[in-house]
Amino acid sequence: MIVFDDVCFSYGQRQIINNLSFAINFDEKVAILGGSGEGKTTILKLIMGLIKPDSGRIIIDGEDITDKTEEEMRSVRMKFSLVFQEGALFDSLSVKENVAFCLREYTKMSEEEIDRKVRELLRVVGVEHAMELMPEQLSGGMHRRVSIARSLSVCDPKMFLYDEPTSGLDPVNAENICKLILELSKGGKGFIIVTHKVVDALRVADRFMFLKDGELAFDDDREKLLHSNIPDIQVFLSELNYTGVKNV
Numbered sequence: 001m002i003v004f005d006d007v008c009f010s011y012g013q014r015q016i017i018n019n020l021s022f023a024i025n026f027d028e029k030v031a032i033l034g035g036s037g038e039g040k041t042t043i044l045k046l047i048m049g050l051i052k053p054d055s056g057r058i059i060i061d062g063e064d065i066t067d068k069t070e071e072e073m074r075s076v077r078m079k080f081s082l083v084f085q086e087g088a089l090f091d092s093l094s095v096k097e098n099v100a101f102c103l104r105e106y107t108k109m110s111e112e113e114i115d116r117k118v119r120e121l122l123r124v125v126g127v128e129h130a131m132e133l134m135p136e137q138l139s140g141g142m143h144r145r146v147s148i149a150r151s152l153s154v155c156d157p158k159m160f161l162y163d164e165p166t167s168g169l170d171p172v173n174a175e176n177i178c179k180l181i182l183e184l185s186k187g188g189k190g191f192i193i194v195t196h197k198v199v200d201a202l203r204v205a206d207r208f209m210f211l212k213d214g215e216l217a218f219d220d221d222r223e224k225l226l227h228s229n230i231p232d233i234q235v236f237l238s239e240l241n242y243t244g245v246k247n248v
């Protein structure tokens with residue numbers, strides 16, 4: 001379980017997260033929605049211990065991570081698979097080498113084992129055929145899939161963290177990435193998806209948090225979200241009319 005207990009965080013003088021409290025089980029499918037710059041990515045960074053709260057506590061799997069050192073955070077980070085926004089890959093390395101990179105860096109696997117593991121991971125995300133390609137030769141959707149494979153390479157996570165996994169993708173590729181997200185969560189592994197695309201959030205999640213001014217303006221299920229009278233949420237939901245999506 002991830003617990004935020006009265007967490008505050010600021011960049012310099014600018015308060016980003018404001019007395020935030022919530023609890024998320026590892027098997028939940030959560031979408032964190034909110035406008036640009038509202039602090040959605042900041043929450044993922046706080047969970048991973050990449051930044052520390054100014055006040056409040058963060059508890060992961062029963063362990064208070066608030067004051068943990070970098071070394072102590074390693075085992076905590078292994079509980080998560082984080083896919084960054086735009087899924088940055090190394091431009092100079094092939095798909096195969098991108099996925100192998102973390103295995104070489106963090107494990108003692110032989111080259112043969114690495115090769116087998118890379119093939120397996122690329123098969124899981126459906127791009128085994130692109131193994132020898134360079135990142136510039138990939139479509140947006142393939143790029144995102146390879147990033148997911150790379151994030152899966154070094155750990156068997158308890159939970160996935162996706163930062164805008166469908167941003168910049170056309171609707172077909174975005175839907176396919178949503179399917180992959182659901183596929184990977186089979187077997188009780190939950191995820192937190194940070195997005196401003198409500199269509200994609202509705203495709204995959206069953207709990208929705210809406211962040212506004214560093215606070216949770218909403219934390220409830222799909223039905224409540226769809227019938228929310230919070231003006232900011234209604235603006236987000238108007239995207240559904242534009243896309244013609246009725247029963248996501």
Ligand SMILES: Nc1ncnc2c1ncn2[C@@H]1O[C@H](COP(=O)(O)OP(=O)(O)OP(=O)(O)O)[C@@H](O)[C@H]1O
Nearest residue numbers: 011016034035036037038039040041042043194196
């Ligand atoms: N390293 C940093 N130093 C200073 N300010 C930062 C830093 N990283 C992020 N910010 C600011 O903090 C705010 C929250 O950033 P965050 O990335 O969490 O927003 P977000 O909700 O994920 O936005 P988006 O949807 O645009 O990715 C933004 O205004 C951003 O400019």
